[in-house]
Amino acid sequence: MTDTYTTPEQIPEDRPATPADPGVPAAFADHPVTPATEFLRGSWSGDDIDGARRQLEESLDGRQFRARPASGDFAYRFATAGDARLSVQTGTFRGHLQGVIPWSRDYVVSWFQAGSVTIDYPRGQLTSVGARPFLTPTETSFSFAMTPHRHGIVQIDATFLEDIAAERHGGPSQRIVFDYDAVPSDEDLAAWRKVLGDVTPIIVAEGSSGAARLAAQTLLVLALLDLFPWRAVDVPVAIRTERTRRLRLAAEYVHAHADEPITSADIAVASGLHPRSLQAQMSEHLGASPTGYLRTVRLDRVRQDLLSGRPGETRVSEVARRWCFGNLGRFSASYVDRFGELPRETLAR
Structure with a gap:
């Protein structure tokens, strides 16, 4: 995989894009643009660990966030770009962080370039392994403990993912339950990383057309559905x-x-x-x-x-x-x- 947008600094302030950008197939040229496609971009950084904790707790609708510095000077930086359907996010936090996420319907896949996280949720415990992507539990409360880290995130609206998955399983749009403990094969992991590298420039560029961004987001969701086992639950x-x-x-x-x-x-x-x-x-x-x-x-x-x-x-x-x-x-x-x-x-x- 290329290093495209694997750190916050690499999400650009502006990048023109068109439906003909690499990674967008011609079949999507006339794809209808669904609602809620307003482009959103945000970033924040600093060296105040308590300010970073408060800002993260608020932005993630979290509770009981606690942070403590690691060795060396503390600094943090976060960036996000995309829209309400799907966004790509990156973050650096040079300290230890823990807290509780009480509830989220979004589907979230993360990967760590440095550091790690352990998640406890009602059905077990998850720990990140190197740079391998992993899924955050949805529609449940979970606690987490992170070491100083640098990571990437793809956050996907539940309805958007479930509508795409419905085309796969042939039924109505339903909740998707992933196998959180599954280890992706090398082949599936390589395919995911390639799609991620291909479509991220389109998703994070403010100049991308709505059709191009939708096509890129759809390809990324399909790649995620290929990466982990899942089932639709009625x-x-x-x-x-x-x-x-x-x-x-x-x-x-x-x-x-x-x-x-x-x-x-x-x-x-x-x-x-x-x-x-x-x-x-x-x-x-x-x-x-x-x-x-x-x-x-x-x-x-x-x-x-x-x-x-x-x-x-x-x-x-x-x-x-x-x-x-x-x-x-x-x-x-x-x-x-x-x-x-x-x-x-x-x-x-």
Whole structure:
């Protein structure tokens, strides 16, 4: 990878660009420009460690930020350029920094040219490894501890990424859950870095046309979707809030483990909710008990398998058991109640 824009000083104040810039394919020439494309640029720097801490805490909507100097003189510098869909950011902080990010819907990928970060979130711990890119957990609270560092960031609006991902998975726009522990292959890592180097000049240039910037941003999101394993999770938008984040974790756990003999107690443990709280929140926001929601997800999975199956080769009983339905009579009745037809009629389509 080239060193294009890997430090704050390399994000320029101005650079003309056109849709014909390198890295923008001709297929994007007539691509519609989506809303919220106003170009945004910002940078700040200094040597006041407490001022840097306050500014970062405010700009990141963080809490409990603490900073202490390392050996040598303290200095910081940050720069960002892009728009509300996607921005490229770089930062240098010559001190130790820790704090809490209570909530963010954006998808964020980072890489460190120097220093490191450790992140603790409800499902585990993440630690950066050299310059390898990593993803920050979304729609959850996490704490972090950074050593003196220099890093790059791509911040992506949730709706923008999810709409692009929908074209990949063929369904509606849904929450995307990445595998945070995955280690990219050398091939995928090289492809990501090449796309990043190609499109960054277009994304950060104020003179880029809206169509050119959108094309460059789209290419970068597609490269990210190729870099880490992910899955789309059909959780209602209404529970994708800071207040209902534990309920969202419960719903995601159900989707991830629907083919296993899990119980409502397992769902409560996975979400960190008391069983009675889980019952009340699912009833209020999802209109079902934990076992009822699990049954609905399983029935939907059965239907997907039957629609993609072949009569004469696919057996309804085998598909039902795959999704943990032991009593075939009760399963058939539940299936008819949900879809208005027998399982065998779905398979015969």
